[in-house]
Amino acid sequence: MDRDSAIPTESFEEILAWLDADRDVAAAMYVQLRHNLAQTFIWRQCSDPEGMTDEVFDRVARKVHEVRPTYEGDPRRYFHAVARNLIKENLKKIKTQVSLEDVDLAEQQIPEAEQETVDIEECLQFCLQEMSSDKRELILGYYAKEKQAKIDNRRELAQRLEISIETLRVRAYRSTVSLKQCIERCLKRKDQQR
């Protein structure tokens, strides 16, 4: 998505102030909000989630002086409303509702990229070494089984760790995200080196 301009500094500052009185907290919220908006665009099958996120922030920056004084509630809901309007406006540009008849999805597989597979494997081993042993053991235990055996395995793991299944799910999610992010950074480094 083409953008007209970068966000003016004063608008950027006002957005931060609107998000939270503490500038550091506001900055963290800003980054998280960008990430989350991009995710919602992905869920809505938008073809350019990052570009659309930029556009949302541009639009809010242009309106923040007017909206902020009278807006009640969580400002992130305003960003969400702007995002929804953008989706409607760009309906034609957004890759939505791909007809299932058009694609033989039953035959669709994730294509294997040989070099990428090797890279992922190397990065995985590297990142596992970088992780704390607790997290590594948690991931190992959590994904040790699949299908029906997975359920029993995770129940036993939760009992062993003396935590609830819900807590185990969240802990495993966080550790997995951390591992995935490390792998993604590692893959980017490898790409840059080529």
Next chain:
Amino acid sequence: MKDETVSDALLREFLLGNVNEEERQRIEDLFLTDSQMRERILVVEQELIEEYLEGTLTTADREKFLLRYAQTAEQRQKLRITKSIKDWAMKEASLSQTVRASVSTRSLRARLLKPAFIVPIAVAAVILLVVAAVWLTRRTEERRRHLAIEQELAQLNAPSSQALGPVAIELSPVAVRSVGAASQLNTQTEKGIVELRLLWMQKERYPTFQAEIRRHSDNQLFTVPNLQPEVDGKAIRLKLPAHILMRGSYRIDLSGISSNGSISQPEEYNFVVNG
């Protein structure tokens, strides 16, 4: 809007695009404003990805999943990363399980093969064998002796050897004997055979009798069949080899055997051997 109203099942439907626009907006709103809810949605998403990789999604869900999670190169890379993590964990778990099982078996075998284990086990086995052999020998010997005594008793008391000798002691059944000390028998004064006269106080007469002699000290029991009553049927002679009568108290149960083979109620007799 509380996240309690949002179940994991609903989140799964949301992620697969199976909810209406209103519900979608509600969940997106929670995703943007509620950090705990955001994490919950991402946990459910991770589990959905797992289901896809394990091949447990229905065909319809799989198609919807691919439209949302495998359209761009970046998305496909993310799926491959997740797959590599799962594959690694399963491989490691399987490997460690195999190693544990192998180590456990080898360790047990190695421990059992160590002299510290083998020697005591072998010694115990030998001792057990010796004890069993001794016990078996003794038991066989006892049985043999027992049978020999019963044979001797049968021969002594056979009708063909009914020559009556001197009666060493006459015994009345316990039921009619006056209360007092049991009859005493001194075998040292006897020569080889001790002859007892057992009084039969019941009205019924029987052609033959059977006596069971029990020594209280070791509870040994000798059965003497086919005893003949005296002519009037009021007493039965019982000959005992002196060598089987050791010091101690004895009990005799005497039963009448009718011509049809039925056995009467026994009469009990007691005596004591002094030596």
